Amino acid sequence: MTVNDDVLLVHGGTPLEGEIRVRGAKNLVPKAMVAALLGSEPSRLRNVPDIRDVRVVRGLLQLHGVTVRPGEEPGELVLDPTRVESANVADIDAHAGSSRIPILFCGPLLHRLGHAFIPGLGGCDIGGRPIDFHFDVLRQFGATIEKRADGQYLEAPQRLRGTKIRLPYPSVGATEQVLLTAVLAEGVTELSNAAVEPEIEDLICVLQKMGAIIAMDTDRTIRITGVEKLGGYTHRALPDRLEAASWASAALATNGNIYVRGAQQRSMMTFLNTYRKVGGAFEIDDEGIRFWHPGGQLKSIALETDVHPGFQTDWQQPLVVALTQATGLSIIHETVYESRLGFTSALNQMGAHIQLYRECLGGSACRFGARNFLHSAVVSGPTKLQGADLVIPDLRGGFSYLIAALAAEGTSRVHGIELINRGYENFMEKLVELGAKVELPGKALG
Ligand SMILES: CC(=O)N[C@H]1[C@@H](OP(=O)(O)OP(=O)(O)OC[C@H]2O[C@@H](n3ccc(=O)[nH]c3=O)[C@H](O)[C@@H]2O)O[C@H](CO)[C@@H](O)[C@@H]1O
Ligand SMILES: C=C(OP(=O)(O)O)C(=O)O
CATH class of the missing domain: 3.65.10.10 (Enolpyruvate transferase domain)
Incomplete structure (x- = not known):
């Protein structure tokens, strides 16, 4: 495993609660x-x-x-x-x-x-x-x-x-x-x-x-x-609907409650429908959206990523972490990128049960079906997650590892966190504001 020296220690088990703000979209x-x-x-x-x-x-x-x-x-x-x-x-x-x-x-x-x-x-x-x-x-x-x-x-x-x-x-x-x-x-x-x-x-x-x-x-x-x-x-600039959805998934996976100032319903309708199907709660006002875990069991779902107005692929990885906490079998079909499920092997090391498939699962056939890519997944839950040593593979995969570490029991060492700065403004300050127990070895946070 390649280990970068920018490491965040994450002590899991605390629900994320509070308010953060998203600004203009990384993709605009x-x-x-x-x-x-x-x-x-x-x-x-x-x-x-x-x-x-x-x-x-x-x-x-x-x-x-x-x-x-x-x-x-x-x-x-x-x-x-x-x-x-x-x-x-x-x-x-x-x-x-x-x-x-x-x-x-x-x-x-x-x-x-x-x-x-x-x-x-x-x-x-x-x-x-x-x-x-x-x-x-x-x-x-x-x-x-x-x-x-x-x-x-x-x-x-x-x-x-x-x-x-x-x-x-x-x-x-x-x-x-x-x-x-x-x-x-x-x-x-x-x-x-x-x-x-x-x-x-x-x-x-x-x-x-x-x-x-x-x-x-x-x-x-x-x-x-x-x-x-x-x-x-x-x-x-229009607000970042991808960052907003990441925090929404973090609220769900950690049993938390996060008000995302700046989040807009219009650009997130497909995400919101899915969030509701999984059992997440949200409330929309003029300034933002509050996302929370309402208690009880989360529900498994079938999810297919697609171009807009479908379920945006950049929403997929953070939500998969929340799906490890849902009851039953969830099916994910990633149709936009052929290799966007590799991050799940680290979740399995933490205790998740996620199996990858080359077939197009869950309905429609996509460009990757007959081409040997592991682009479908079955997530079986709920599973308890345990802290682990994690190396960030990509931007959304990296944020997903943070969510998993926050939802897990025990301490995780998350390596390569600099990559997250590519698309998440001040994410460490936001984590601290939301009550996350995180430490940069040798540096003060918050
Ligand atoms: C900076 C930015 O805005 N990035 C976003 C942008 O990436 P980006 O613009 O790179 O993504 P694209 O929509 O172009 O890619 C979608 C699919 O088209 C394929 N393709 C694309 C171009 C090409 O010349 N040939 C080709 O085959 C890609 O391999 C991929 O399978 O849209 C993606 C899909 O919503 C998002 O996940 C990214 O966050
Ligand atoms: C895939 C992403 O971005 P980029 O196209 O910049 O790599 C993303 O934002 O998740």
Whole structure:
């Protein structure tokens, strides 16, 4: 086992109780920051969380000549792209492997400079995560792409042209690639089989504020009429529905009660339905959502992850920890990523009973069915969890291990917690506020 030295000691068995606040979505904020690169004037983005993925994009934008400074209110960034053409881009390799976001710089840089260099991407190791759709799309707009040892070099010999595209799968990133490229391309782009996640709708709102013309049909078709020039925007990022659901799962698994300020019903409806089926309670008001374990037994369920409006894959791992406490057999079918269930082996070491299958369990057949991936699970519960030594595998898997350690009897050592900072703002402070007994060896918390 590879053990990192950033370790959190978690003394389990205390219900999480209290209030925390979620700010702007990890899966929107960095993209809205990239969108600022398309404008001829400064933009203002509000509700920006202090997470690693935001810091990475800030560094990348600055490298490309965008000035990024704090605005008037806490969590506001002002992004000024007016000097991009004269930037002297150096050290871009330092960003290789940092996140998935660099790929979204392609369209804006091609429009502004006629060329772009994209270093190798990072992001969670939960499947192959190819970027073939992105490059197919960019070629359709008229870009040329050359693979080099350290990344991809792209050129736009002339202004990119609008085009008709059908995605093989409603990929979030590829849909964003089309949006960020089509808005300044010549003519109309028609994208079918697009992803329609709430973060994509919010990115469309950002682009419309900048002067873009984008129409969304109900059948996953998005039509973009290219314009000559875009201005800046002022926008408050939609709240992070993925972080909110993680805390909701933590409340359920630890017998707790957490008010998540900022959580919004509209973007979480599918999660809320599932939470209720499992036996979790929630109450919605204008400012947020309270989630709690109402007592009694939790119920097992059949769950299939899917693109929006289905059950978001990033909700899956934290909820699985709560399902180890439900009575009976729960079935999980992960249809978005082929390798997102590997984190369950550590839960089994803690006492859970989770069996993985290559077959598509629970109803529909997915892309991974006949391809040998362990992408379905049967969780048998309830099981008592015991503290263990855990090594964080990926962002949501990492938060799930925290939940499991908090729900377990005894003490766990959770290694690699730095990864959680990629998508959860101040998670340690929040844990302490909620009454968790956690320690960073040698450091004071709370
Ligand atoms: C930073 C960010 O917003 N990340 C989110 C984004 O990731 P990301 O945008 O990377 O995810 P996609 O929606 O693109 O990926 C979905 C599926 O499409 C496949 N695919 C994608 C692109 C491609 O060129 N070829 C290809 O085969 C992927 O391997 C995966 O199986 O959406 C995912 C699905 O909601 C979320 O889990 C991630 O949290
Ligand atoms: C998979 C995730 O993110 P990314 O695409 O940034 O790896 C996630 O947020 O769970």
